[in-house]
Amino acid sequence: MTEDELVRTASRLGDQAVRDLDGGRLARTVLARLATEPVVSASTHFLRRSWLVGLAPAAALLLVLRLTLGGGPAATTSSVAAPATLSVLHELDELSAAELEVLLEILPPATDSAGHPDAASFDELDVKSLERLLRSLEG
């Protein structure tokens, strides 16, 4: 088979599949949907993406903090949790101050805060203090 034959075959490919496609009917359906389904603006898309970008590392951080500070099985073996902590902390480098604030808001208190003074005071840290704390955990 030559390239020309391939191109000729490709140029016919799908003719049958679209034989009954009616542009006018399709346009009416699309326009009807556009009239009834709300438009998502570009800025909303951006905000939603930003939110998701911030949420993913926040969720990962929450998991690590629960393991390291929250009295879970790993609480007594911080050396085991450390590599995971480090990998998550790198994710924070790309977060803005606003996203870090959101992160602070969504982090629940550690489950065993009484036994962990660091965790008990964690909610009271401002963004800069949190960053310093996290970087100190990085070593």
Place this chain on the structure above:
Amino acid sequence: MSALSDDSFQSDAALVAAYRSGDERAATELVTRHAKALGRFLYGAGAPAFSVEDLVQETFFRAFRALASWRGEASFRSWLFRIGSNLRKDLYRREGGRIVLPIEDTEVPDSADPQGEAGASEMEQRLREGLGRLPRLQREVFLLRAQQGMEYDEICASLGTTPGAARVHYHHAVKRLKEMMG
């Protein structure tokens, strides 16, 4: 003024501008102008025949809804095909990374020359199966070039690649399809 008949002579950019000003006939003309080509591309890329119309409809819906983000640097067609390609990619992921070629897609044409038509149809089916075995970019570059007759610049705008890479993908696709189809 008979806008609908005039629309067929307007550029895509002019039709987009007219639609954004509220002229729905311009949208109808854009759909009529590009629907079949887009459907053939999606079918060649692996969409089952029964879902082609739905995919075309969804592509136009998303395109019109996001028209504000089309700046006109790329052609409306390449932008539309990019949306269609991404939609097809999402569908492919949902299918678990498989391109499904349903058996009912192998149609037996009803024509005065059934043997000739069947031969062509068999070749097309073999090509489609071959395309299904190619990496996505090779498959889509080949389709945009060989099926749609796009220039490499337009292919790049559709698939977000470079002209050099598109050429390489095309030549790899042709080489592998020749091997597969004998």
